[in-house]
Amino acid sequence: MESTHFPITNWSEDDKPREKLMLKGKSVLSDAELIAILIGSGSRNESAVDLSKRILASVDTLNSLGKMSISQLIDFKGIGEAKAITIIAALELGRRRRAEDSVELTKITSSKLVFEIMQPVIGELPHEEFWVLFLNNSNKVILKSQLSKGGISGTIVDVRLVFKLALESGATGLILCHNHPSGTLIPSDADKHITKKLKMAGDSLDVKVLDHVIITETKYYSFVDEGIL
DSSP states (O other), X not given: OOOOOOOGGGSXXXXXXXXXXXXXXXXXXXXXXXXXXXXOOOBTTBXXXXXXXXXXXXXXXXXXXXXXXXXXXXXXXXXXXXXXXXXXXXXXXXXXXXXXXXXXXXXXXXXXXXXXHHHHHHTTOSSOEEEEEEEOTTSBEEEEEEEEEOOSSOOOOOXXXXXXHHXXXXXXXXXXXXXXXXXXXXXXXXXXXXXXXXXXHHHHHTOEEEEEEEEXXXXXXXXXXXXXO
């Protein structure tokens, strides 16, 4: 039996994503309904919600969806360049919001908290970046700064710049962070060397290097937790 297609405009008020958001709030909408609002319309034979469900069925998580390129998204029938850009922009805003919310006056109490702050920032990048969290006397983050950006296998860190920023911000402690795009959590000799170099410089300026945390997409490695700092 041939199925009958009912576009969103013919649905009941409760079933229309936009109307549902207005009547019941954003939290009741499914991921597919939220994406349907972004793309606005489906195709002649498929509603925006069904198209969104089909896209979501092709990925494991929203994080995976956020990594898709424009060309990958437009492979889905019904998704053009404009809709693909809208999806990418919305997910990037969500990622940036997570990064902003997590760092504001956060008191660092564990390496796990460092991971939660930095994973949205560097955990999913295809290249390596080195960041520093600058802390005050209460171990609260007062500044988060990218120190370098490199290739797949490494970055170069300017020790002088690290402590220039520390002194300018009034930081008394530092937590070093960088990602490993390969997914490995084992620190390299270069990782150990720069940690030792920064720790020695910090000791002379009374700015303590409190930890060095390696970030991957789902896991982390803490120098302090492993007893090598």
